[in-house]
Amino acid sequence: MLPLSAQNAPQPGCTLEKTDYYQCNSNAFQHLLAVSKNVRVDTGRMDSFGRRQMVKLVADLGKKLVAPEQRADLVFELMWIDRSGRIDFGPGDVAVARLNIYDPSRGRGEQSLVWVETLSGQQDLPWPSMVTQLLQQFQQHVAGK
Structure with a gap:
């Protein structure tokens, strides 16, 4: 049985709000991030800049x-x-890059998703710019930097 403080703690997790955008439990993620020590990084095999x-x-x-x-x-x-294959109307920004954060102890795939940071912008933005902006946005939203 979990200690009383753990039972009352907010549970981390994310739900799909609309295509490409998630709503996550910020307080629970902040706590999880604070107590986590070891992090694995997954990027595209050829993405040395992103890595x-x-x-x-x-x-x-x-x-x-x-x-x-x-x-x-x-x-x-x-x-x-x-x-590719999507039709976007208007000059507005669209979701172009994402930082998914998973807690492997919660399972695999969507059920282990504890934070999603989505970058909106123009599709022709160079990848290094997307990565830089996305990680800065994450640090501002979550890490308080």
Whole structure:
């Protein structure tokens, strides 16, 4: 049985609000981030810029980077949002990149999702700019930096 303080603690998790945008429990994620020590980073195989920036983010957060075969408290996944086949009307910004954060102890896939940071912008923005803006946005929203 969980201690009373753990039973009353807000549960982390995210729900899909609208296509490409999630609503997550910020307080629960803040607590989870604070108590986590080991973080694995997942990026595209050929995305060396994104990987370097993610490794720097993990270090800036004071967390230890672990290899894929090691146990991680959290998994940070950087991804480009594929908009091929979608028709966007108007000059407005669209979701172009996302930082998904998973808690492997909660299972696999969507059920383990504890935070989603989505970058909205123009589709022709270069990937390094997307990554930089997305990680800055994450730090402002979550890490308080």
